[in-house]
Amino acid sequence: MxxxxxxxxxxxxxxERVCRQVGANSMHDDIREELLGHIEERAEALISAGSTEEEAIGEAVRQMGEPEGIGRHFHAAHRPVTDWKLIILVMLFALLGVFASINASYSEHMYSGIYAYKAVYLGLGFMVFVMLCFADYQRLRKYSSTLFLVTLSIMAWIGITGGTTVNGSGLYVNFGPVSINYHMVALPVLLIALAGLSLEHKQGIIKSVLHGMYRGALPVVLFCLGxxxxxxxxxxxxxxxxxxxMTRSGRILAIASMPVVAACAIAFWINGDYILKRLSGFLYPDSLDGYFTKVSAEAVRTAGxxxxxxxxxNAALPNILNDSAFVYLIYCFGWSFGMMLMMLVGLFLARMWRIAVSLKESYAHHLAAVVIYVLGIRLIWPILMGLGLVPALGLDLPFLSFSGANQVLDLALLGLLVSMYRRKNMLPARVV
Known part of the structure; x- marks a missing residue:
């Protein structure tokens, strides 16, 4: 029937009258299927009771009720939802970031007026954030392969030709007056692209090895070359x-990790001295390589x-706008302020986690894992670094450091997360 x-x-x-009330167009087919099933069941019961097919179908439709009311019910169930708690936390971090820039600006003459540039970057970042909040993140998936290849190609091109040098690093690309560390951008972009690439949980050895070589080892080589x-x-x-x-397979993970481990071993063999210096500075703060760890510990210890x-x-702390931003805030406002910031970071990470576990669609899960991983590392590591608990790396603290153009990237990642949450009830069953 x-x-x-x-x-x-x-x-x-x-x-048609039901679907006209439902704003989530992607759900119309599923709604039609569900309603057709109910109408068919009622019509079959009426036909069994002696009605003709035409009479049964007409009566079954009447028994369904007023279509506009049914449509409004479906609209309420599948309408976009916004996580205002996360947005409020983002706004709070942004305000604290501007305050931190003002604090640094009045501390050193070389940073005078830097908070104005901070506000400009935040404004641009929030424009991107809002646009991505209302965008359909699913459209990004079909460009994953292209995005991955283009990102690797640009990394290779910069590695061969050399980019603009800023603070001794030649990994920057100029966009007018703005200089962006391309490797900082490449990290989340590659992982976002990776989240949209197909990976079967029962794939063979050859595919697993190729996955490890192209998607794992090659980016590692390009990062290390830079x-x-x-x-x-x-x-x-x-x-x-x-x-x-994506696979939940220890076998695939082990096979895919082999080329990656080999690439890391080669990188360590070529540049082991640099890596050992970083570790030495962490393990022996009194050594020349441990300057950052030593002065950070002293600033925190004397803060009270x-x-x-x-x-x-504090002339001893290097780069209070970025690398030492968290330590300098503690130095100026004390341990109580530092504890408050760490609590806010904990709430922020917990909120992102709650959003991630509420998502029903697999691609959204993979993207959310990328966002939480990238922002989580960049939030936690600089704090632990400032407290002398991990080796010093060139990672700036999102929002609270000056960050420059990285703020736009951070807000773009959060815009993707909000977009996923907004559309969690708007996806048809076939993609969930």
Whole structure:
């Protein structure tokens, strides 16, 4: 009866009136299927009771109720939802970031007025954030292969020709007056692209090896050629995390990790001295390589509960806008302020996690894992680094450091997360 029942004008009219009330167009097919099933069941019962097919279908439609009311019910169930708690936390972090820039600006003459640039970057970031909040993140999936290849190609091109040098690093690309560390951008972009690439949980050895070589080892090699060993390690961890989440297969994870481990071993063999210096500075703070760890520990130790006061200079701390931003805030405002910031970071990460576990669709799960991993590492590591608990890396603290163009990237990642949450009830069953 299903095919014939759809041909009746009374059924088509009923379904059109229902769907007209539902804003989530992607759900219309599923809603039609569900309602057709109910109409068919009622019609079959009426036919069994002695009604003709036409009478049964008409009566079944009438028994369904008023179509506009049914449509409004479906609209309420599948309408977009916004996580205002996360947005409020983002706004709070942004305000604290501007305050931190003002504090640094009044502390050192070389940073005078830097908070104005901070506000400009935040404004641009929030524009991107809002646009991505209302965008359909699903459209990004079909460009995953292209995005991955283009990102690798640009990394290779910069590695061969050399980019703009800023603060001794030649990994920057200029967009007018704005300079962006391309490897900082490449890390989340590659992982986002990786989240949309197909990976079967029962794939063979050859595909697993190719996955490990192209999607795992090649980016590691390009990061290392550019001297971004920290980003190489972070990419390896993200690659392994996504491979496990997407396959839940220890066998595939082990096979895919072999080329990655080989690439890391070669990088260590070539540049082991640089890596050992970083570790030495962490393990032996009194050594020349441990300067950052030593001065950070001294600044935190002398801060006390309420710090040395607003914009109190500290010539020993390097780069209080970025690398030392968290330590300098503790130095100025004390341990109590530092504990408050760490609590906010904990709430922020917990909120992102709650959003991730509420998502029903697999691609959204993979993307959310990338966002939480990238922002989680960049939030937690600089804090632990400032407290002397992990080796020093060139990672700036999102929002609270100056960050520059990285703020736009951070807000773009959060915009993707909000977009996934907004559309969690708007996806048809076939993609869930």
């Amino acid at each position: 299903r095919r014939r029942i759809e041909d009746y004008a009374v059924v088509r009219g009923f379904l 001297g971004s060993y920290a980003f190489a390690v972070l990419y390896v961890l993200g690659f392994l995390l996504l491979t496990w989440i 509960w309420f710090g040395h006061g607003f914009a109190e200079p």
